[in-house]
Each structure stands twice: as structure tokens, then as C-alpha cells.
Amino acid sequence: MRVTSTPVVREDGKLIKVVQKRGQLFICAHGCCCGKTERGFAPVPEDLYHQEWERRKLRNKVHLTFSACLGPCSLANVALLIFDGTSTWFHSLNTHEQILALYEYIEARLLGDVPLPKDLQECIFDGFAPVEGDRSSLLPVE
Ligand code: FES
Numbered sequence: 001m002r003v004t005s006t007p008v009v010r011e012d013g014k015l016i017k018v019v020q021k022r023g024q025l026f027i028c029a030h031g032c033c034c035g036k037t038e039r040g041f042a043p044v045p046e047d048l049y050h051q052e053w054e055r056r057k058l059r060n061k062v063h064l065t066f067s068a069c070l071g072p073c074s075l076a077n078v079a080l081l082i083f084d085g086t087s088t089w090f091h092s093l094n095t096h097e098q099i100l101a102l103y104e105y106i107e108a109r110l111l112g113d114v115p116l117p118k119d120l121q122e123c124i125f126d127g128f129a130p131v132e133g134d135r136s137s138l139l140p141v142e
Contacts (some may be wrong), residue, residue: 023083031069042094089127
């Protein structure tokens with residue numbers, strides 16, 4: 001897959017080529033609940049997330065971010081996948097098998113439009129309010 005970039009002029013005038021990725025995977029790992037075993041939640045295996053991301057060579061395709069709280073703490077462990085402009089929220093990502101399934105889904109999405117595996121369908125929820133109206137005016141004019 002070809003890597004594309006977009007030129008952005010930084011405030012100091014320097015031209016920066018920003019790699020355009022298909023998506024970004026946010027893993028809540030440093031909040032009040034996700035991964036906090038002392039509070040009764042399952043651990044967040046950051047090493048596994050990172051190793052799989054590297055092993056699958058996703059760096060220039062889907063960015064991986066370990067974050068602080070994403071909001072819906074009581075649903076720990078929470079992740080947010082933004083892919084091709086759409087968002088998918090996950091809760092209760094507590095097992096290595098689920099994490100591997102998530103990466104397999106991301107890899108499959110890079111190749112085409114595929115449905116979410118059944119095991120992960122049980123973990124999704126709507127974390128954002130529905131979009132109303134035309135939001136195209138938010139996009140820059142070319
Ligand atoms: S601590 Fe994970 S969503 Fe708040």
C-alpha cells in the first residue's frame with residue numbers, strides 16, 4: 001500500500017509532510033479504571049498491543065495511541081478505533097484473544113470492507129452522539 005502525505009505549514013513556516021493514515025487506535029491505559037487491577041479491572045497489556053502493532057507493520061497505516069481516560073470509565077477496558085473516518089468504540093477488551101481479533105479486524109479492513117467479527121460485536125457501543133446535518137462545512141476548502 002502506498003503511503004500518502006499532506007503538506008502542512010507549521011507556525012514557524014517550516015513545511016511538514018504529515019503521513020496520512022487510514023486510522024488511529026486509542027487504547028485507554030492510563031485512566032482511573034481501564035487496566036487498574038487494584039480496582040478489579042482486567043489489565044491492559046500495552047506490550048501486546050504494541051508488539052502486535054509492530055509485528056503487523058501498521059505504523060504508517062493505523063496509528064496506535066495509549067491514552068488517559070477516554071470517557072466511559074465504567075466500561076473498562078475501553079478502546080476507540082477511528083478508521084476511514086468512522087469511529088468504533090469497544091468496551092471490556094479484557095483478553096489477549098480479543099486484542100488479537102481486533103488487530104485481525106484492522107488488517108482485514110485495510111484490505112477491504114469486512115464486518116466486525118462476532119466476538120468483537122459484543123464489545124461495541126456508541127460513544128458519540130449521532131451526527132445530525134451536513135458536517136462537510138467543517139472540511140477545509142481545496
Ligand atoms: S479510565 Fe478508561 S475510559 Fe476512563
